[in-house]
Amino acid sequence: MALAPLKEIPEWWELCERYRYDIYAFAVEALGVEPTWQQELLFESIAFDGSRTSVASGHGCFGKGTLIKLANGDFIPVERINLNHKILAADGKTELEVIKTVTGYQEMYRFEYESGKAHTFNKSHILCLIALYDGNGWSKGDKIELLVSQYLNLKPENREQFASYRLIDGEHKPLKITSVVELGEGKYYGFVLDPDPFFLGEDDLVLHNTGKTASAGIVALWHLLFFDESIMMFTAPQIGQLKKQVWKEISINLARLKQGPLAWLADYVGYQSELVYIKGYKEKWYVFAKTAPKHQPTNLAGNHGDNYMVWVDEASGVDDAVLDVAFGALTHEDNRAVMTSQPTRNAGMFYETHHKLSHRAGGVWIALTFNGEESPLVSKQSLEEQRQKYGSREDAQYKIRVLGEFPDLSDEFLITKRQTEEMYVGASIFEDHQFGYVITVDVGGGVGRDDSVIVVSKVWGESQWGERARRVEVVDIPLCKNRDDILELFAKINELLLQYPNANLVVDDNGAGKGLGQYLKKQGIFYVPVYWGSQCFSNDNRKEFTNKRSLAYVGLARAIASGRFKMKTKKHNVKIKDQLIHVPYRFDDFARYKILSKDEMKRMGIKSPDLGDAFAFLFLENVHYTEAYETVNVTDDTPEGREQAERKSRFNALRDAAEKDNDQSSGTDQ
Known part of the structure; x- marks a missing residue:
């Protein structure tokens, strides 16, 4: 039997009156979803006619080692989850697909249960709780989701009313929380699931995953269902990934709609890979996704209407010319626009919507900042790991990725003068550290600008952060001169390899260094080549650094800031300090660190940091050390x-x- 046109059904107009300006009510009543307080704020800002909403946010999840139950019944640590895994839903039956993984840093907390088990969450993680008894407006058995930060702020008597819950014999049974232990900052791991955010962890405890695109899916369905002949466009720099996630969220919510009191309304929604639409109005009532490159912004042109809406994801990375075209189509007073992004740069339209174009400054954009530390979707353990990874809450990348704050680039250089002074005080490697020696070589061009440098260092640790974060003590700089004599360099390297037991050799094998590399190979001397203009090896590092050079210098800067990099020689100390305090950095459109190239530095009047390069080599991914079998008697010419x-x-x-x-x-x- 053919469906009657939707606009001819009186009940539909009644639903429009009920939900057109109340997204929260639609989510709760029609979809059975309990939005977080952050989602509620977002829904309220979008709902009114002509709204303009801009959201800067971070995100988070679980601590390392948290066990997640796979669909086959096995358990796997959260940090090993990838897109090929199937997760077991909270009903103990449904398979959930992993459609995205995320990591970050934030304050972490360990939740201990009466069963003797424990889970580690970050401050912004969503807890799945159940009421143990009636009171305070709750009935026994009510299920709620709270941020860890919200739970910690509850009065003791309110905390006691709620427990976590786990799946036992097909039913959800309470599991009391006996204590919460603050762990400090740490790294979190998380993932986005389809079609449900609820899944099982260790001891079959019900857990909640991160849900960055959940709000987009709810809003898309709301706008489609309750605004006649509406059109909604999603756009982003990486449209394929966004579309996959949003389309899955729409699919999830359609399934929920079919199970609720408005099941009949779901029959009117057509779902295709390129289009979600109202049946009978496919050509003029739909949701679609499209992108445009910088040089072709007009690709987004051509859509208008009384009920038109644009949603831009990762907006900080979208060129202003593209945004101008996208928002230029909002010609009707009721048209809506939403931008969401991590705040990766202090320029561009997305930045301005949180500053001079924001409602606080008299503009039209409602600017929302969603702190990952306060998100119910981010675990404390995850946040703690983030702090360890980035070194502190003051790290620019932590502010972008977790706090949802724009980077403060008032100081455009990576390392401060005070930090370079502190490098010469104290030690970073102690008696219990089984260190090794690494010799790093940066070959100058020999044309009056670059120095050839050889540095000898004690090295311990192989991680970027945590208990085994790399520690370095520079014990000697046996060569630093403006010459590229290959034979002289080789002679000094050969001498050092004999002097320092088990020393590993690292050589800049680009440009001027290529000749030295070839000579070393002819002499049968193994070394690790440096090609640091190329991308990082690990996927996690590719998400944070534009190339190996950026990874190495940021690793050096964080080691200096945390006291893990020390100078045990005063040789060339004036030159070293001057070079290190003039390492300029930026963030690209994906919130990744970018150390300016030497050509860019030259245009700024900054000389090549050859000593700094030799230090930074020690923080590359493939630079390892072999434990020294004896200690070399090295003169310490520091004041101490x-x-x-x-x-x-x-x-x-x-x-x-x-x-x-x-x-x-x-x-x-x-």
Whole structure:
């Protein structure tokens, strides 16, 4: 039987009156979804006619080691989850598809249960809770979702009313939370699931995943269903990934709609790979996705209407010319626009919607900032891991990816003068560290600008953060001169390899360094080549750094800031400090660190940081060390080292004098 045209059904007009300006009610009543407080704010800002909403946000999830139950019944640590895994839903039956993985850093908390088990979440993680008894407006058995931060702010009596819950014999049974332990900052891991955000962890505890696109799916269906002949366009720099996620969210919510009181309304929705539409109005009532490159912004032109809406994801990375075309189509007073993104740069239209174009400054854009530390979708453990990874909450990338704040580039250089002074104080490698030696070589061009540099360092640790984060002590700089004599460099390298046991050699094998590399190979000397203009090896690092050079310099900067990089020689200290405090950086459109190229630095009047390069090599992905089987007697010419040597000299003199007196006394006695 053919469907009657939707606009001819009186009940539909009644639903429009009920839900057209209340997305929250639609989500709860029609879809059975309980939105988070952040989603509620977003829904309220979008609902009114002519709305303009801009959201800057971070995200998060679970701590490392959190066990997730796969559809086959096996458990796997959350950090190993990938797009090929199937996760078991909270009903213990349904398979969930992983459509995206995420990582970050935030404050972490360990939740301990009466069963003796525990889970680690970040501050913004969503807890799945059940009421144990009636009271405070809740009935026994009510299920709610709360952020960890919200749970921690509850009064003790309110906390006691709720417990986590797990799946036992097909039913959800309460599991009391006995204690919450603050762990500090750490890295989180998470994922986006289809078609349900609820799944099982260790002990069959019901957990909730991150849901960045969940709001987009709800809003898309709401706009499609309750605005006649409406059109909604999604756009993003990487439209394929966005479309896959949003279309899945629409599919999820359509399934929910079919199970609820408005099941009949779902029959009017047509779902195709390129279009979601109202049946009978396919040509003029639909949701679609489209993108446009910088040089062809007019690709987005051509759509208009009384009920037109544009949603731009990762808006900070969309060229302003493209945004101008997209928003130029909003010619009717009721048209709506939404932009969502991590705040990757302090320029462009997305940035301005949070500043001079925002409602706070008298503009039309409602600017919302969703702090990952406050999101119910981000676990505390995840946030703690993020803080460890980025070094502190003050790290620019932490602010972008977790706090949802725009980067503060008032200081355009990576390392401060004070930090370079602190490099010469104290130690970073101690007796319990089984270190190795690494010799790094940066070959100059020999044309009056670049120096050839050889640096010898003690190295321990192989991680970028955490307990085994790399530690370095530079013990000697045996060569730093404006020459590229390959034979001289080879002779010095050969001498050092004999002097330092088990030392690993790292050589810049680009440009001027290629000749040295070829000579080393002819002599049968193994070395690790550096090609740091290329992309990073690991996928996680590719998401954070534009290339290996950026990874290496940021690793060096974080090590200096945290006291893991120390100078045990005063050689060239003035030049070293000057080079390190003039390493300029930026963020690209994907919130990744970018260290400016040497040509860009030259245009800024900054000389090539050859010593800095040799230090940064130590923080590349493929630079390892072999434990030294003996310690080399290296002179420490820092102030502390000289003072210690003077003390030792005075002690030795006193000891020799005492021994001489004893010898004389013994001779007299005889």
